[in-house]
Structure formats: structure tokens, C-alpha cells
Amino acid sequence: MSDFFLAMHHIYKSFSRVPVLKDVSIQIRPGEVHALVGENGAGKSTLMKILMGIYTADSGEIQVQDKTVQIHSPQEALHLGISMIHQELSPVPDMSVSENLFMGREIRRNHMGGLSIVDQKEQIRQTHAIFESMGVQMEPKALMRNLSVAQVQLVEITKAISLSSRIIIMDEPTSALTEKEVHTLFEQIEKLRRTGVGIIYISHKLDEIFRIADRISVLRDGELIGTHTAAELSKNALIQMMVGREITAIYPKIETQQGAVALEVSNFSRGTHFRDISFQLHYGEILGIGGLVGAGRSELVECIFGITHPTAGDLKIEGQTVRIRHPKQAIAQKIALITEDRKRTGLNLIESVETNIAVVILDRIANLGIVDSKKSAELSDAYISKLNIRTNSRGTRMYKLSGGNQQKVVLAKWLLSEPDIIILDEPTRGIDVGAKRDIYLLMGELAKAGKAVLMISSEIPELMGLADRIIVLADGRLTGEILRKDFSQERILQYASNMNGESETV
Amino acid sequence: MNVKQSKKWNTDDLRELGIFIAFIIIVCVLMLFSPPGFRSGRNMLNILKQTSINGILATGMMYVIITGGIDLSVGSIAALSGVMAAHFAHPGEYPLIIPILLPVFIGTLVGLFNGIGVTYGSIPPFIVTLGSMTIFRGAALITSKGQPVFNVSKPFEAISGAFVFDTIPVLVIYYVVITLIFAFVLTRTVFGRHVYMVGGNETAARVSGIDTFKVKIVVYMISGFLAGIAGLLLTSRTISANPTAAQGYEMDAITAVIIGGVSMSGGSGKWYGTVIGALLISIIANSLDILNVSSHYQPVIKGMIIILAVLMDMKTKNRGR
Numbered sequence: 075m076s077d078f079f080l081a082m083h084h085i086y087k088s089f090s091r092v093p094v095l096k097d098v099s100i101q102i103r104p105g106e107v108h109a110l111v112g113e114n115g116a117g118k119s120t121l122m123k124i125l126m127g128i129y130t131a132d133s134g135e136i137q138v139q140d141k142t143v144q145i146h147s148p149q150e151a152l153h154l155g156i157s158m159i160h161q162e163l164s165p166v167p168d169m170s171v172s173e174n175l176f177m178g179r180e181i182r183r184n185h186m187g188g189l190s191i192v193d194q195k196e197q198i199r200q201t202h203a204i205f206e207s208m209g210v211q212m213e214p215k216a217l218m219r220n221l222s223v224a225q226v227q228l229v230e231i232t233k234a235i236s237l238s239s240r241i242i243i244m245d246e247p248t249s250a251l252t253e254k255e256v257h258t259l260f261e262q263i264e265k266l267r268r269t270g271v272g273i274i275y276i277s278h279k280l281d282e283i284f285r286i287a288d289r290i291s292v293l294r295d296g297e298l299i300g301t302h303t304a305a306e307l308s309k310n311a312l313i314q315m316m317v318g319r320e321i322t323a324i325y326p327k328i329e330t331q332q333g334a335v336a337l338e339v340s341n342f343s344r345g346t347h348f349r350d351i352s353f354q355l356h357y358g359e360i361l362g363i364g365g366l367v368g369a370g371r372s373e374l375v376e377c378i379f380g381i382t383h384p385t386a387g388d389l390k391i392e393g394q395t396v397r398i399r400h401p402k403q404a405i406a407q408k409i410a411l412i413t414e415d416r417k418r419t420g421l422n423l424i425e426s427v428e429t430n431i432a433v434v435i436l437d438r439i440a441n442l443g444i445v446d447s448k449k450s451a452e453l454s455d456a457y458i459s460k461l462n463i464r465t466n467s468r469g470t471r472m473y474k475l476s477g478g479n480q481q482k483v484v485l486a487k488w489l490l491s492e493p494d495i496i497i498l499d500e501p502t503r504g505i506d507v508g509a510k511r512d513i514y515l516l517m518g519e520l521a522k523a524g525k526a527v528l529m530i531s532s533e534i535p536e537l538m539g540l541a542d543r544i545i546v547l548a549d550g551r552l553t554g555e556i557l558r559k560d561f562s563q564e565r566i567l568q569y570a571s572n573m574n575g576e577s578e579t580v
Numbered sequence: 581m582n583v584k585q586s587k588k589w590n591t592d593d594l595r596e597l598g599i600f601i602a603f604i605i606i607v608c609v610l611m612l613f614s615p616p617g618f619r620s621g622r623n624m625l626n627i628l629k630q631t632s633i634n635g636i637l638a639t640g641m642m643y644v645i646i647t648g649g650i651d652l653s654v655g656s657i658a659a660l661s662g663v664m665a666a667h668f669a670h671p672g673e674y675p676l677i678i679p680i681l682l683p684v685f686i687g688t689l690v691g692l693f694n695g696i697g698v699t700y701g702s703i704p705p706f707i708v709t710l711g712s713m714t715i716f717r718g719a720a721l722i723t724s725k726g727q728p729v730f731n732v733s734k735p736f737e738a739i740s741g742a743f744v745f746d747t748i749p750v751l752v753i754y755y756v757v758i759t760l761i762f763a764f765v766l767t768r769t770v771f772g773r774h775v776y777m778v779g780g781n782e783t784a785a786r787v788s789g790i791d792t793f794k795v796k797i798v799v800y801m802i803s804g805f806l807a808g809i810a811g812l813l814l815t816s817r818t819i820s821a822n823p824t825a826a827q828g829y830e831m832d833a834i835t836a837v838i839i840g841g842v843s844m845s846g847g848s849g850k851w852y853g854t855v856i857g858a859l860l861i862s863i864i865a866n867s868l869d870i871l872n873v874s875s876h877y878q879p880v881i882k883g884m885i886i887i888l889a890v891l892m893d894m895k896t897k898n899r900g901r
């Protein structure tokens with residue numbers, strides 16, 4: 075018997091004749107964390123979906139404990155001890171946490187003539203117990219729709235763990251987690267590893283990969299470039315394997331000239347989400363907003379953009395007080411907001427790439443309400459190549475694009491609106507190193523061209539690498555402001571964890 | 581790799597052809613097994629004529645369903661506006677323009693009511709339009725005192741009864757013109773793209789600056805407007821208005837839209853699918869009539885064919901996944 079629990083041999087897969095996976099083979103040992111890395115659209119999620127029986131490989135073989143198996147559905151995969159935490163989470167919004175956890179394997183009681191009832195009490199009790207053992211703090215009765223992305227992710231992770239799987243696939247599990255939650259997750263992974271569970275870990279965060287991975291497999295354009303132990307790889311070597319070229323300076327900082335005040339909020343408040351926020355954003359500046367997930371940063375920018383309404387406070391654009399009550403008014407003020415949750419607020423997944431890219435500027439490329447389809451096609455193609463979006467054509471439906479390429483479409487649609495004030499909420503979530511750098515360069519160029527850039531990020535290196543100035547929110551309050559010359563990880567963390575929300579004057 | 585392929589069919593479009601395949605198969609089968617009466621040119625025109633009123637209702641219904649809503653009130657709107665048209669269409673009382681504009685106006689107004697209920701009232705479309713279906717059926721009964729309204733003028737009768745070149749029923753012309761106009765709006769205009777966007781992802785639509793309330797209200801107004809026209813045409817065709825007319829028309833319209841491949845969850849669907857859906861319904865009814873199938877069996881067969889058509893549609897759509 076080989077020392078692998080699972081092996082995929084010579085997997086090929088094409089979508090409408092476009093090859094996506096070419097002769098890919100990977101083996102997973104029990105108790106190892108096996109990282110799967112590669113650029114957006116390299117085929118990582120597709121490979122894993124084949125393993126889960128969501129797609130069928132065109133050719134190739136899957137072996138579990140040296141026995142060849144056919145996996146036709148996720149149920150069959152679960153039965154073989156393989157479960158997956160998907161990149162695009164899709165919880166049932168009106169179900170509670172415990173109902174989601176036990177979905178498909180509900181605990182039943184009262185077999186009255188074949189009629190069984192779901193034992194909610196017992197489910198809630200067990201959910202409590204599982205959370206307790208994992209050190210997760212969450213209310214089992216909470217509705218999924220009220221959870222943050224991070225919390226939803228934790229529920230999914232808990233679910234996979236509680237299914238006592240032998241292999242757990244995690245497709246970008248930490249893309250929306252705070253540092254602390256990542257820590258919790260890694261502790262769980264460590265526990266799982268010790269009990270002999272194999273973890274397939276997909277991520278674009280290289281630091282994380284070197285923290286936990288035992289072995290790393292690199293995919294590029296659907297081909298396996300190689301599998302190495304983490305110890306024998308350097309970060310630069312890994313990047314080179316991924317993108318096929320060398321990347322220097324991940325955070326390119328372009329020097330810019332700071333101009334007049336573009337946007338000013340004073341005493342901005344919205345219920346319990348955030349209170350008494352005041353700051354200025356200048357033209358030619360990249361202002362970072364740091365803080366923990368849940369600190370109220372997304373709520374703040376959504377309120378500035380008119381998605382929600384403030385309960386108190388003023389908003390000034392170029393010194394003029396404006397009332398923005400709908401995103402269309404924000405767009406008229408030349409503001410753009412790249413939201414953090416592309417699936418919920420960013421894209422129409424069942425429509426084409428072109429439709430999504432052109433949606434904000436439809437009015438501008440229309441005559442008498444009739445869309446100039448030639449222009450819309452031209453502009454889409456221009457941005458597809460400008461942002462290097464990997465898609466068969468502009469007519470391809472969004473759901474077929476890989477996660478990172480979907481994110482680029484969101485960026486494209488807002489850049490196309492030619493905003494003067496650009497707000498980005500976690501803009502590089504799920505984006506590969508090479509593309510990240512492209513986006514950073516783009517942000518730098520925008521600032522250099524005199525635009526005002528406001529960027530929320532939970533990744534401190536990203537904030538420190540790009541911003542001219544950082545403000546930090548904690549628990550709905552602005553707790554500090556740091557100038558570039560004073561940037562330090564410690565200070566950001568210190569302000570971010572200021573849980574009682576005492577404001578510091580700067 | 582990006583720019584090419586623009587003119588070629590992509591797989592999504594091919595999948596949407598499923599409904600065409602179902603349509604052609606059903607028509608071919610009918611052609612083979614039906615008596616010559618079915619195949620005659622006159623009967624073809626007759627089928628088109630029978631399609632027109634349901635087809636007009638289905639056009640409005642399609643807009644509503646693409647935004648993710650539903651409009652159950654169209655049958656009642658048609659009845660009410662038909663009654664109102666007949667009231668003002670007695671010979672020598674009012675100029676013809678009154679019984680033409682009034683039903684259309686009433687329909688649009690009811691649509692506005694539905695739209696406001698769905699948006700500002702945030703009541704589910706099913707509930708709002710179920711309510712107005714009942715209310716405006718009642719209104720039709722009240723305004724007609726529960727009796728059919730007879731005695732309409734000759735010119736009014738000609739609205740639906742006339743023929744173009746002595747052969748083509750003018751109803752068919754109306755249907756074709758309305759279909760083309762609303763197909764153009766849906767596929768080529770900013771508003772049309774907004775309709776799809778609202779149905780595909782309402783939150784994202786709003787964040788992208790689309791006034792989702794406005795889009796939804798207009799969509800219900802379109803549905804009401806077309807239901808008003810349908811009521812007018814129905815009254816003119818039957819030379820009288822019956823307050824209990826057009827019962828269940830909403831179901832035929834919804835059926836046409838769904839057979840045509842418009843998803844009930846919103847965001848997708850093509851106008852020509854709806855046309856085929858509407859045609860299919862009348863072809864089935866027509867051929868069963870010609871084959872002398874008992875009217876008790878007709879609904880059973882109709883229902884089975886509907887399920888079959890959608891099934892075939894789904895099968896072709898899922899191929900290649």
C-alpha cells in the first residue's frame with residue numbers, strides 16, 4: 075500500500091473545447107497540508123470540483139486508498155471521506171447556523187409511523203458542543219443571513235470538520251478572515267493534521283502557505299508545474315513557478331502629489347454600525363482604512379456610497395455638502411465603490427462579462443436610451459485585455475470565470491465609469507500575486523493621475539505597502555490615524571484592537 | 581482570444597435553442613398526424629389570431645418575470661378595461677378614441693399600483709398582484725353591475741375584426757408590432773438591460789446605480805398597459821364585454837413565458853422564447869379542436885405537453901455541463 079490516502083492521476087478537463095486541466099496528477103498523504111497554488115484561472119477550483127464529483131474529468135483516474143473510484147456527486151465524495159469548503163460560499167440565508175451545520179443529515183426523533191421530526195434542540199446542543207471544542211464563539215440559533223462572510227466561512231469549516239472527513243479541501247478559506255480567525259483556523263488545521271486528516275489548501279496568500287503547508291503543488295495554465303516540500307522552496311521561487319516570470323517588489327509604491335480635499339466626512343454615524351467618524355480624503359492620495367473584519371469599515375463606505383443612510387453626520391465633496399441617498403447619486407458625483415462581496419453586491423453571475431462590465435456606463439454609451447452595442451463591446455474588450463481578465467470571450471457568462479477573474483470584472487466595471495473618488499473594499503481578495511501587483515500599480519497610477527483612492531484592507535502589509543496614510547477603525551469608531559513615515563504593524567494592530575473605542579487625537 | 585468569437589454561437593445560446601427543438605418536434609408530430617385542416621394556410625392564420633391576445637399578455641408577463649416578479653392581475657385588468665371600453669363604445673355616444681385610450685390608461689394605472697406595492701410597499705409580487713387580481717375583478721363586476729355590456733359601435737368592432745388585404749386578421753398585425761417593439765426595448769435599450777440586471781442580482785443592480793424601484797414599477801406598468809390593450813381587443817373581438825371574461829388568462833400568459841425558457845427566478849430569458857411559448861399553447865388547443873378531442877380531455881393533454889416541452893428544454897440546457 076502506498077502512503078497516499080488520495081491520488082489523482084493524469085486528469086484532463088475541457089470546458090466547451092477549451093482545455094482547463096492538462097495531465098494533472100497530485101497525491102495527498104494522510105496528515106499533510108498540501109497547498110495548491112497558481113494564478114487566477116489556473117484550474118485549482120476545477121481540479122477540486124472534479125474530486126468532489128461536481129465536474130467529471132474528460133480522462134484520468136482518482137484513487138482512494140489505492141482503489142480506483144468513480145465520484146459522480148458531492149454525496150459520493152462525502153461518503154469517501156472527502157469534503158470541500160467552497161470558494162464561493164452559498165449558505166441558505168434563512169436557516170440558522172445549526173440547521174446549516176446539519177443540513178442533509180438532520181438529527182431526527184419521534185419515528186411516528188415513518189414520520190420523523192428534526193430535533194432542533196439536540197442539533198443546537200451539539201452545535202454548541204462542536205463550537206466549544208473548536209473554540210469558536212457563535213450562536214447556533216443565529217440566522218445565516220445575519221452572519222459576516224468570516225462567520226459563514228467558519229460555519230462551513232465547522233461543518234467539514236464535524237463530518238469527520240479524511241480529506242478536507244479548503245478553497246481560499248481565509249480570504250475574509252481576520253488575523254485572529256486565521257489563527258483559530260490554523261489551530262484547527264493543526265489538530266486535524268495530527269488526527270491524520272489530509273488538507274488540500276488553496277490560497278493566494280503565500281505567507282500563509284509557508285506557515286502551514288507541508289507540500290506545495292503549483293498549477294499554471296492547467297498544467298502541473300511541480301510538487302515540492304515547502305521547506306525546499308523560497309517565496310520567490312514559488313512566485314516564479316506560479317507566474318512563469320520573476321516578480322520584484324510586490325508592493326510598488328508610486329510617489330504622488332497630494333491635492334485638494336476630495337471627500338470629507340464629519341461626525342458620520344449609522345446606528346450601532348459606526349459612530350462619529352470624521353476624516354478627509356485628498357486628491358492624489360491613497361488613504362488606507364485598517365481594522366479587524368467587523369469593525370464597521372464596509373458599513374462606513376457603503377453609507378458614503380448611498381447604499382445605506384447615515385443617522386447623523388455630513389458628507390462634503392470638494393467642500394460642498396451633499397446628500398447621497400442612492401448609489402446613482404454617488405456615481406453622479408464620480409464616486410466608485412468596489413464592494414467586498416462580489417457575489418452579493420458586485421456581479422450578475424448569470425449574465426455575460428460584457429453586460430457586467432458595461433452596466434454602470436450604459437447611459438453614457440446610449441443614444442436616446444438605445445445601447446451602442448459596438449461601443450459596449452469595444453470597451454469590454456479593452457478592459458478585458460487591460461486587466462488581463464481570463465475569459466473565452468466577452469460573451470462568456472460570469473459564473474464560468476474563476477473567482478479572481480470575477481473580481482477583476484468588478485474592478486473593470488468601476489474603472490470604466492472614470493471615477494474621481496475610488497473606494498475599494500478588500501480589492502485583492504482572491505487575486506493571485508501577479509494580478510495583485512497589477513492592481514496595486516493601477517491604484518498608484520490613479521492616485522498619480524490625481525484621483526482620490528480610499529482602500530479598505532485587512533492585510534496589513536498591503537495597507538503599509540500602498541497607502542500614504544492609514545486610518546484605523548475599531549468597533550465602529552475611528553481609533554487612530556498614522557502617516558506613512560510612522561507606519562508600523564504594531565501601531566495598526568494596537569489601534570485596531572482598541573475595543574473600547576476611545577478616540578485618539580492625532 | 582478575447583476579441584474573436586463574437587459572431588459565433590456560444591454554448592449558452594445553443595442551449596437556449598432547446599425550446600426551438602421542442603417546438604419543431606411538436607409541430608412536426610402534429611403535422612403528421614393531424615387532418616389536412618390543420619395544415620391549411622387559413623388555419624395557420626387562425627392560430628396566429630388565437631395567439632395574439634395571450635401573446636400580448638405574455639409579452640408584459642415576460643418583463644415582470646425577468647425582474648423576478650409575477651403578475652397575476654392581468655386577466656382581471658383585461659376584464660375591467662374591457663368593460664370600461666364597452667361602456668364608452670356604444671354607437672354615437674363618444675369619439676372612438678375614448679374607448680381606445682381609457683382601457684389602456686386603466687391597465688397602466690393598475691400596473692402602477694402593483695409596482696408601488698412591490699417596491700415601496702415591499703410586499704411580495706405574488707401577494708400584491710393576487711390582491712389586485714381580486715380587487716379589479718370586483719371592479720369589473722361593479723362597473724358592469726355583473727351583466728355583460730353589449731351594443732358597441734361598428735368602428736369599435738372593427739378594431740379587432742378588420743382584415744388587412746382581406747386576408748390577414750388585424751389582430752395578428754397588432755401582436756407582431758407589439759412583440760417587435762417590446763423585443764427591441766428588451767434587447768437594445770438601457771432599460772431592457774436594467775430589467776435583466778434587476779432580475780439577475782437586485783442588490784448588485786442597485787449598487788451599480790440602477791434605480792431598481794423605477795425599473796420594477798415600469799415593468800408592472802408595461803404588464804398593465806398590455807393587459808389593458810388585451811382587454812380592449814378582447815371586447816372588440818367578442819363585440820361585448822363580460823366582467824367574468826379573461827379568467828385564467830394570467831395562467832396562460834405565465835405558461836407561455838415559462839415554456840419559452842424564461843426562468844421563474846428572474847434574470848434570464850429571450851423574447852422569442854415567449855413568442856414560441858404562446859404559439860405552442862394555441863397550436864395545441866387548435867389541433868385538439870380539429871382532432872375533435874373532447875373538451876374534458878383537452879386540459880389534460882395540454883398540461884402534459886407543457887411539462888414535456890419544459891422537460892425537453894431543460895434536458896438540452898443541461899447538456900455539456
Ligand SMILES: Nc1ncnc2c1ncn2[C@@H]1O[C@H](COP(=O)(O)OP(=O)(O)OP(=O)(O)O)[C@@H](O)[C@H]1O
Nearest residue numbers: 089094114115116117118119120474475476477478
Ligand atoms: N463551468 C465552467 N464553464 C466554462 N469554463 C469554466 C467553468 N468553470 C471554470 N471555467 C474556466 O476554467 C478555468 C479554471 O478555472 P478555476 O475556477 O479552476 O480557476 P482557479 O485556479 O480556481 O482560479 P482562482 O484563483 O481565480 O479561483 C478558468 O479559465 C475558467 O474560466
Ligand SMILES: [Mg+2]
Nearest residue numbers: 119161476477
Ligand atoms: Mg478558484
